[in-house]
Amino acid sequence: MTTASATTRPEPVLELQGVRKAYPGPVEVLRGVELTIQTGELLGIVGPSGSGKSTLLHIMGTLEQPTSGTVRIEGHDVTALGDKELSALRSRSIGFVFQQFFLLDGMTAVDNVANGVLYTGTSNARRRALAAEALDRVGLGHRLGHVPASLSGGERQRVAIARALLGRPAIVLADEPTGNLDSHSSAEIVALLHELHAAGATIAVVTHDHEVAAELPRRVQVRDGLVERDVRVGSPAGARA
């Protein structure tokens, strides 16, 4: 897609236009969401439970297709892609971080992280080497051989974040990453996200925790299936009503 604006804006990583999502029954969870995310952004998608923010994140991550509207990730129109192409997109362009971590019990931290590029055809040795580096970056270089059961909640989430970032995806989508953590671990995870953002990662965080959201440079407020407010802190030009 090309933008015909005077200023040569970079290609957005992710672009939602008129995204609607209805489930069987008279429930319309999303009612025309417009959202553009540029490379290098760190944004929070906030809203009360039931506002549709989880569905929004699933659609952004191609785990679900919208009922109508378009979703573009790195220029690819997601709604036109089949299972194979969507999987390919997820394997290389999107990283996920979940509230429940979703680490595999029988595997060590390094193997769990290595799974981040399992489906890209990278060799096992290379995966593990990358994973060890990634764990080192999130401060778990000393926990490579630990299984999830012997890690604290905060450590587990850091493993999950290392996994999401392993393939250097265009965007990392984090679904309530601090939802299962105590306030201390939670602060650590938020600090880590800021750190990774500073290093160049594009990260979207879905959260209902206002404290977490307050620290993020861009906040997208969702209510009743619509974007209510989109605020950029310290960048007034980007602020919109």
Added chain:
Amino acid sequence: MSTRLAPSRLHAGDVLRVGGIGLRTRRLRAALSALGIAIGIAAMVGVLGLSESSKADLLDQLDRLGTNLLTVAPGQTLGGEDSSLPEKAEAMIGRIGPVQEVASVGTVDATVRRSPFIPEDETGGLAVRPATTNLLPTLGGTVRDGKFLDAATERHPTAVLGSVAAQRLGVTEVDGRRQVWIGDEWFTVIGILDPVQLAAGLDRSVMIGYPVAIQELGAERNASTVYVRSATDQVAAVRGVLGRTANPEDPEEVEVSQPSDALVARAAATSAFTSLFLGLGAVALLVGGVGIANVMVISVLERRSEIGLRRALGATRTHVAVQFLSESLLLSAIGGAGGVLLGAAVTAAYAAARGWQIVLPTAGLAGGLAAALLIGAIAGLYPAMRAARLAPTEALRSV
């Protein structure tokens, strides 16, 4: 910037690695469901191995004993009375071209006892039979101890005991002093036979020479059974003329039989039982397969979040299906390999205990493994499809 999407890929080695996760994390369950398959395969391999081994043993016996032995015995007259063979029968048979050897045993009206103090009617089921000196080589029999009758000993009161007869008479070895009471006279034991496969009746007999039987016990020279060895490719022809040759006047009163037929029949009977047990093994295998399918369905239910995670990591539906299918195949391969080993071990142990040669049919072993894999594939198919059909968001929501 419509860069082409590089497709998701999973290397063959990673398929195995991923397929093995479920087994490594749930070892007991994996072991138990593999055991189901192992029992089925072991049963089938064991049945095949044992029947092959026993058949090989029978064929070996046939080879050793030969299929070219015919027996000629008197049948019944038209009036229903017992007939007898003419005195010259043996000599006549010996003149048939392809006949290589002729031996015979006769009858004598005497009993054998340990000593004269034992009542005459306590024969222990033993018979006294005059025999020609070439009887043993003709039948392919062997002497356990001592030696068989020869031109010298057949004229004197000497006796050779069949294997059962020796037991009943309490004779365990030949020392040249041991005697048995036959008719009204002591006979010295000069030999004890091994069981005679082609003429089991001789095991319960005490053999003495024709001359001594005729002189001392008043026997006739008429043979009661004539054993005929002929050229192997002429057996049928010889069989056709034996009746007429043995008793030219009443050929229909002669019964001709081929003792090796019994062994052939036993080999055939073994095959029939094999099919039956093979069927039972197949049922066990089927039950094992159902067990694997059951475990796989449960596994898919339990691991919904893992499936969701893998889809989020870029696994296609096919990758998910392949993962669960390979898990099922691994499970059945482990069970199959264990079953093949177990079945082979049982075969080897049983065959060794029976003194058979150990025959492990490679077709059976390979077939067992193949059957296990086939069962695993079928059992894994439905759970794999189910896992693949699971929508990613549904899978992730389930926790």
